[in-house]
Amino acid sequence: MKTICRIGVGGPVGSGKTALIEELVPRLVQRHLKVLVVTGDAVSTEDADHVRRALKGILAEDRIAGVPAAVRRDAVEDLESRFPDTDVVLIENGAADFVVHVIDVAAGDRIPRKNGPGISRSDILVVNKTDLAPYVDADLGVMAADAAVQRGGKPVVFTNCRTGFGIPELTERILEGALFDVGVRV
């Protein structure tokens, strides 16, 4: 049986993981990929509801699940078995083959320097909310330089989910890094 690619979207609370998933799915669907989404809801169904609304007409509601962390692995397997012809599952805060770590510019430009497993080990580091940089005196150049030191050449992508800035680049990085054998159907 074909292995469905699992992509984890992790990072601190409120950094924009759900927003990023909502931006990515239309681009992946546009590339004719069959997508599933598992959101990171801890106690509510807030995120899953939000994603369903945002992706109305793009992704069928039953391809989106919202489950607490403790049962996430089972939920992913369950969803995959219901949609076996899927190419990729986007999992907020879950176990995955490929990890996108999302940090928030507004949390301060020293975050990459402070390091941590998400910063150094993730397959792609996303620095989200670039629009907020002026409000918190964050220097994106410093963040890029520090991240480069910690990550030894692995990709760093700057995004703004409000305008879609950086999303095409992020999509390309995901296609080449994780979906190399399925991402070629154009």
Place this chain on the structure above:
Amino acid sequence: MLVEQIRGNLADGAWRPANTDVLRLDQWEAQKRRLRKLTDGGVDIALSLDRGTRLRDGDVLWADEGGDSIIVARLEFGEVMLVDLPRRDADGALRAAVELGHAIGDQHWPAVVKGGQVLVPVTLDREVMDSVMRSHAFTGISHRFVPGTDVIAYLAPQDADRLWGTR
């Protein structure tokens, strides 16, 4: 180069290659079923394995027809912290287990219990981990660091996944 199947392992003894190129994977990368990375020789490897498959050190990822040229996976493991808990009295053991669990959870460190010990992978820096452990000043709990290769052989796949998998 797309690799969807392991061709064998150097330990099989069946391989007499003239040219060996190496794909070096760290402990985190070794848990992945899907990965893209350059070999020492600059070959772009795109790994796409079944979910049940687990990479081992010495796995042959590619071989030419006669097996003269091959590409081999080398797994490079970092250190693991081994923690010993007191066992004499039940109350002391329970207290130590809860205190250690609280400290480990606070750091978001993954952990596995194996053979009466708690195993924690060294995530970033052994000095940092050591000072975190010492600052708790636990009673009856001791820890030391050993090479990951010393423990990997004893670990079940799900244990390795717990310690080094991306979660």
